[in-house]
Each structure stands twice: as C-alpha cells, then as structure tokens.
Amino acid sequence: MNVEALYQDIILDHYKHPRGRQLLADPAGESHQVNPTCGDEVTVQVGLDSDGHLLVGYEGQGCSISQASASVMSELVAGFDPAQGDDARRAFVELMHSKGAAEPDEDVLGDAVAFVGVAKYPARIKCALLPWMALQDAEAKAGIGIAQEGTSTS
Amino acid sequence: MNVEALYQDIILDHYKHPRGRQLLADPAGESHQVNPTCGDEVTVQVGLDSDGHLLVGYEGQGCSISQASASVMSELVAGFDPAQGDDARRAFVELMHSKGAAEPDEDVLGDAVAFVGVAKYPARIKCALLPWMALQDAEAKAGIGIAQEGTSTS
Amino acid sequence: MLQPIDVDRIRKDFPILQRTVRDNRPLVYLDSGATSQKPMAVLDAERAFYETSNAGVHRGAHQLAEEATDAYEGARATIAGFVGAQPAELVFTKNATESLNLAAYAFSNATAKAVHAPDSVDRRFVLSPGDSIVVTQMEHHANLVPWQEACAKTGATLRWIGLTDEGRLDLEALDSVIDETTRVVSVVHQSNILGTINPVQAIMGRAHEVGALGVVDACQSIPHMPVDVHDLGADLVAWSGHKMLGPTGIGLLWGRSEVLQAMPPFVSGGSMIETVFMEHSTYAEPPKRFEAGTPMVAQSVGLAAAVRYLDDLGMDAVAAHEHDLTGYALGQLEELRGVRIIGPRDNVDRGSAVSFVVDGLHPHDVGQFLDDKGVAVRVGHHCAWPTCRRFGVPATTRISPYIYNDRADIDIAMEGIMAAQKFFGV
C-alpha cells in the first residue's frame, strides 16, 4: 500500500473537477460539518423532487479526499430515493471502517468504491466521511428518511 | 537501624510522662499546628518572664514522636532567652534534615538529641518538628525574637 | 467454576514484590487501598508504546500518529468493556479526584455561565441558595471537598447521610436528607477507610426520585469486584487507574451519554473544541469535550494491560480471594487484645480495607512497628478525616490486601501489632 493507491484516479478527477458543486435553490435541510483537527468544511443541502427522489447540493473547502468525497457522494445519491441513499451511506461508512479488508460493492457505491484505500489511513477516514455525515444530518433536519427508519425498526 | 533505635528511652519516657504539658495563664503568642497527613495536633503558647526568658506551654494529641518532642522542647527552651531558643530550634531542624548523618550537639539540644534516629524515617520528621514549628509561629505572633533577627539581618 | 487466585504465581509478575525493605525483610505490601503495585505486563505495555508508537493522538496524518490514536482509543474500548460501558461514555482524567471535580465543576461552571447567558447551559446543573448537594459521612476528601467548593461558589448547601456505630450508612435518614431541594447526590461505593460497601443503587434511586443527578465514587470497588456501571444506577461514576494495577496519572469518569452531553466543559483547550474563533468557541462531543490537551496516552495503554490482567484472573475470583482475606483479617484482629476495628466487623457487604486502632498506641507508632517487620500499611486519616472524627479517633491503621497477598501476610501484620504493644507496654 502506498500513497498512489490512496489517491486513485477517480478521486483526483473529482477533486480537480468537482461535480454538482453548488447549493440548492430551496433546500429542505442543510448541515455544515467541520473536521476539527484540520479545519476541513463541507455544507450539504438536501431536498426531494416531486417524485420523492433526493436533491443534493454542497459547498466546501478542504483536502482532496474530503472534497472529492463530497463530489462523488452528490453525484451518486442525487436522484436516489432516500432508502437507497441510506444504503449507500451505510455501505460507505462500513467501507471506511473496514481497515481496507472489505470488497466494496460497486452496484451500491458507484465511484465511491475508489475510496477503499482511505480505510488504510485512519487519519483520512474522517475526511472521506465528512460529506456523508453532513448528508445524514441534513436529511435528519429535513425529516427525510426518518419516517421510513422509524417504521422499519418499530 | 531498626525501630528500637528510633524510639530511644528518652523519647518513650517523655511520651509516657510528658513534662510541663499545660497552657500558660497569660500567653503572649499561641500557635496551633496540625500534621495534615495524620491529624497530629499541638498547640504551643509562649511568653517572656520579667527577665526576658521564655515561658512555654503546650497541649496536643498525636503519636509518641510528636508528643515526646513537644515535652522535650518545652523542657529545653523554657527559661532560655529567645536567641538561645532560636539556636536550639535551628539545631533541631538541621538534625531532622541530616538523614541521620549528623552528630547532634548535646549542649545545645539537651534531651532533644534523642531524636537523631527520627531523621532516618522521613515520614516521622514532620511529627518531631511539629511542636518546634508551633514554637516558631507562636514567637512570631508574640513578636518575640523578631527585633533581634531584624537587627542581625539588616 | 471460579479459578481461585494463585498468589504465588501472581507474585512472580510483580517485580517490586521480590524486593526487601528495612533490615532485609521481604516486602509485605498491604497498602493497595492507597495504590496497587503493577505487574510486568503493564510496564511492558507502556514501554512498548513509547518504543514503537509514541506520537500526538487525534492529530497529525502520519503513521505513528495513527498508531498512537489506535492505541489510545483501543485502550478506551478495553477499559470501557471492563465495566460494561460504551467507549464514547468513558472520559480519561488524571485521577479519580479530577473525575469527581469534573462532576462538581459541571455545576459551578453552569451556574456561573447562567448569570451571563442563561440559555447557554442545561438548567439541571445550575445551583442556587436553597438547593442542596448530598454526600455521606464516609466520603474520601476527593468526594467531599469538591462539593464543598461547589457550594461555596453557588450558595448551595451541603448535606450528608450519617453513619451507624457499625460503620454503615444510616439509611433511615435517606428520605429526609435527599429531598426536593437536592440537585446532586454523590456517594462512595466502597469506603476506603471503613471497607463498607454501600447500597448505591437504592441511594441513586432516591436521587432520581427527587430529580437529582447521581454520582458514584467507585475508586475502591472497581479494582476489587465485578462492577457493571449500569448496575450502580448512577449518572456518573469515577475511579482511578493506579489502584487497579495501572500506572499513576490516569483516572476515569463514566457518564450516561445524555448527561455527559449536557455537561459544560471543565478543563478547556486543544482537542476538546469543534471550532475556535478569537471571540468564542464551540465544543466537541463527549468524551473529547472533557479531554483537553495532550492526554495520558502511554498511561491509557498501561491501564488497558492492567484491565486485561484482571480480566484473565476474573473479577469474581478477585472478589472471592479478598473476601477470604478480609474474613481472616477480621478474625485475627478480633482475637488481639486491645484492638478495635473501625468499620463493619461482619464480613458482609464489606471490602478488604480493614481499619483498626490499638488501645494506648497511636497509629503512627503501630505503623512503625509493622514497617519494621517489612509490612507496608497506611496510618492516618486516609483522606477521610470527618469519618475518623465520627468514630472519635484521630487516625487509624489500615490493612488493605489485594491479589498478591495471602493469609501469611496478615499473620505478619498481626505479629507487628503485638510487637508494638509489647514495646510500648500496653
């Protein structure tokens, strides 16, 4: 494992050419997350379109990992229904905590599989997770997904 | 060095038969000292007689070392002039910090030379010093000896 | 089935127990209530950390920093597991005293902040004159003085549950001492001077009944018996590492998440923040909120090794071993003429700290004769001075055995007591 395996091409590409990096016109929920150890920041906004699919906007500043992760995430989950979004988030969190031993499922994670190498660098895991934590928090604030989770666990 | 060398006969004798263990009728200064680690207490009172010699009274409760030390001290310094009392106190403090290596001067310290063994038991040094600290503090409160010291150091 | 404690085998793990004291006497260490000795496994773990992974934790993106962070958080998980807790509910401090101060300062800090910004704090921690704080008459100074200080800073009143002559809490008074004015109740689980094990669950229940928060000082219980923090019924539980085979310089505070969340910071600075501006800052979630500055990393690693050592022995076995030694010590002391036990004389709901006084002898003089026989005990007020006063003694001598002691150690202590009696002719 060396540093090139961490910075996969997809990550570099998203870092240099972020996708969908803008805020929403009328967000239902918003979350601003900071990584207190390094000052990385990301703001994620969410909403639902008329079909009940996720709308995602974001802004941020920070290292390649956190910013590429935001770009990959927004591209992946925009258009998902909230349950699909949750699945992707859970899969991503699990991937990050796998210490590099997991086989990520590309069907669920899309480009986000490229972050598999991050799991080997504990100090960077927080960077990769930052936008996903913001997504979760923004959804919670918007009340998105709550009903579903409530139903499934009760 | 064993425990019998610590508890010399003179110490045991003063512990069992304390001399002059009573308070003064009209003290010029008084000090109550406590050993916070074990709760030993001693109150020492001082005054001067018409010839300028020390009057000493005390009361206390605690271990054999602290109580014998109070008895020995009061017997020794009562009747001394303040400067002599200071000499004795200084000699005693020095003896306690000698780690048992000092040759105590019986002319200055009288029965208090018996405490030489205490210096080998650091935890007991405070016990032996307690009444002497009270004496010093009581004299300071009474203004005894201050003038002399003030003169000699200025 | 319980695997009994094998003292001879255990002693081999403790280098200090191979040494002699005074005139070449083998060391008989009966002062574990003050601090325990450390097995090689603990010393090795600490040293290995320094030799391989030492670095700042939660900072830095290099391999050593990652390893150090893993070691620190791994230690937290191990120690939390030992008391049935979640890692996120466990705060590292320097000692139990700091842990208890952290609890007490939640009140005085919230009270002071409420003056200038009432909405910035949780009202449960804001005290005013008329409010009461409840402790017991058998508290270690560490669980008394911080609450006296909290009262001095807020105008609240300190109350306490008194003791029976047997050294038990006078629980008849429980419902009148803890009443609607009570905002926090802080009680020792096992007394370090009397040995009494208190029914903390009932007391915490009463605290919660009146809406007060409950704190338990578990300094002398967690090292000696199986404890699941949830069973205590408390909101906060404090204890130290050095009394349970761990290094000096590390203590613990467990707290129910919801309560820790609501508490304002105590020591502030780096690592406990979320964002910092010159004008103001926001704080991290617990446990980090309470761990400002460079933490006791090597010590956490050492303490985790201590916990593994105790786990291997089994805390049930540790408790059974100490129960046996306690019964033996109580019996032997009862047989000595002129000896009075301060604390419960029946071996029920009591731990292995056994305090006593000898007629006509000051504890310092008793301790000196024990020391002369190579026996290390503590003499004094054991940081429970009001408890001594309650029993009309200036001080006591205390035997406090642990896993590396056996009955023969108690026997030597008895010889020392008799030698003192003989020497002083009492």
Place this chain on the structure above:
Amino acid sequence: MLQPIDVDRIRKDFPILQRTVRDNRPLVYLDSGATSQKPMAVLDAERAFYETSNAGVHRGAHQLAEEATDAYEGARATIAGFVGAQPAELVFTKNATESLNLAAYAFSNATAKAVHAPDSVDRRFVLSPGDSIVVTQMEHHANLVPWQEACAKTGATLRWIGLTDEGRLDLEALDSVIDETTRVVSVVHQSNILGTINPVQAIMGRAHEVGALGVVDACQSIPHMPVDVHDLGADLVAWSGHKMLGPTGIGLLWGRSEVLQAMPPFVSGGSMIETVFMEHSTYAEPPKRFEAGTPMVAQSVGLAAAVRYLDDLGMDAVAAHEHDLTGYALGQLEELRGVRIIGPRDNVDRGSAVSFVVDGLHPHDVGQFLDDKGVAVRVGHHCAWPTCRRFGVPATTRISPYIYNDRADIDIAMEGIMAAQKFFGV
C-alpha cells in the same frame, strides 16, 4: 565552549527512531512540536520507579512510601532547578493545558466565591464586567479557550494583541490593548505554529505597569532553549513534560510564591488540604494546594530523567542545533516553487517550528506524501485556528525538528513536498 549536538549518538538513545514506517522507510520524526520522543534513560527511570519504590506519596509511614515521596519531591527539585526555580514554586499538573486552566480558574473561582464570601478571596482574582483579559492572536487553544471560558463565567472581556504579516506581535498596539481595565495578560513565549519567539518580558512589564497579572505559555520554549523562569518577568509559567523528552501525563506550572499563595484551589480533594470537616475545609500551602489526589509520581521521575538528559546536552547546544536546522529549513523551503512560509522568514527570534502552505495543495495531501516518505509532520490548524484565519489559510504543514534531527531529515521532507507537487500536477 558549546559541545555541539551529536545527532548520530543521540539517535541511539531513542528506540523508536530505529523503526521503519510504511514501506520499510526509516522514520524521520519531524513532529516534536506535537510531542517529543523519549530516550531510554526516561523509560528506564520510570520503570525502575515502578519496580522498586512505587507507593502512595506523602502518606503512609512505610519504607516504600518514603522512597516514593523522595522520588517525587526529588523530581520536583530537579525540574525546578532546570528552569531556575525553587521546588516550592513548582506545581505538577497533567499537561500544560491543565496548568493554564489552573491559572484561568483562579479568576473564575475567586469571582464566584466573592459573591458569597467577599473576604475569602484575594481581590486581584475577582473579575467583573468592564475588566479585560489579554492574550495574542497566536495563542494555542490551550491559552485561549480557558480565558474565553473565564470571560463567560465572569463577564470580563477578552482582548488580544494582533499579528503583523511577518507573524510577529503587533506591539504598536501594546499600550492600548493592555490598559487599566486589564487584570491578566497571558502570552505564548514561542508560537507552536509560527515559530515566533515573543518579547514576553516587555509584555509582562506592561501587564505589571497596569497592575495585571502575567502568565506565559512556555510549552514551546522550555524544551528548546535555556529558560530561567525569572527572566520572563511573569507571575505564572506553564509548560508540558511530553514535549521535552518526558512521559505523557505530566505538566508544570511555576508561580511566584506570593501569587501562588494568593490563588484559590482549582482541583480539590485529598492531599491539598490542611484540615477537613464536613462543613468546611482549609487548604495546604502551594504547591500542594494545587495537587489534589494521587499525583503523577512515575511521570515526575521520568521527567526528571528527561531534564537530566537535556542538561547533559546543554540547553545552549540544543538551541544552537535547532537554530541551525531552522535556518536550513527556511532556506530550503524558500527555494521551493509555490511554497509560502507562515511565520517569520528570517531566522531571528524564532524557534524551529516551521509552518508552510503549498500552492494548490491542501496540507493534508502534503502530509500524506511526506508520510509516504517516512516523514512525520503535523498538518492542520495546530490548535491555533484563529492564527490560521489571520493568515487566510485553513491549515498548514509544520516541520518541527528536535535534538535527534539533522539536515538530511529536512532534505527528505523537501523531497516529499516536491513529490506531492508532481503527483497533483501543481
């Protein structure tokens, strides 16, 4: 004459420097500003203490307790001597952060107590709205957040001395920032992020001119240069053991006797008392008043060994060695395209912590490439977030060499920076 630092010889004393990281790269440790590595002499001293003399200090009358007390107080004397202080003026804490909180809490505690018992406290520590506390814009969070908290609890206002673009204090504003409303001034001696060495004596002089107390954060100076606490002109000086070759878990606060005497307790409990009753307690004299609970005994012994190690090298030689490395690092960085140094670029009145940013690269990504080469540096805001904001950067990469580093280490770091630039195509 100065005996120059022999890096090769010194490295042999540090077991961790023999290890490799990542793909078998020799470890290049350039993160001593976060925490230093520990020589064997320190690890040996700590272990020897546990193996021979471990016991409670200032309690117990047995031989181990005596030896432990001697070890602890002996360590205090050694460490005090290292900074030209009297042992009675030196307080042991868990880290510098606690030391600085001890200073800040003197104010908030005295203020709270004054409400209920005005005569129980020294008025110098009582704050009210209208009073000001002064720090600088280059403080570590440890010397900023506690003062923000003190303000939140007392209504006092926080002010600060700003920075020039070169990373020096803007001293033109000194007399207006520190004025008659100022009650305490707390300033870092050497910045951990900029490397700047501040003229603390002049600032303390101004503080005393207006009747304020003066505090110095010497975390980054005492490990790196000869410091006599009296020369700083301060009333209180705080620093940590772990940054000067000592163990984790121990910090220091030096105070002028008269000031320590006047300060109310911070952490309270056992060992810091004079007498204790249920109703109230009285407190011991400093330094004990500030050392509640079982202290960091083994850590004090380890730190004393660290101090002896540094003394053997000579602090003048340490400072000269670092000055050379700093000049070299500054020169090498200046030669790199796209690198901007944050902090003084001239090697005058500056220490060896050198921060920089690389155009187009986030410090985390720079750090990752250094890590890949085996170089350990710190990236982030270095617990000086407002300082980063002052320079318009979210974070920096910091090289902080010490006695075990040489110019070749700096060279490898430069290679790492260039590798990152190449990889990211900037």
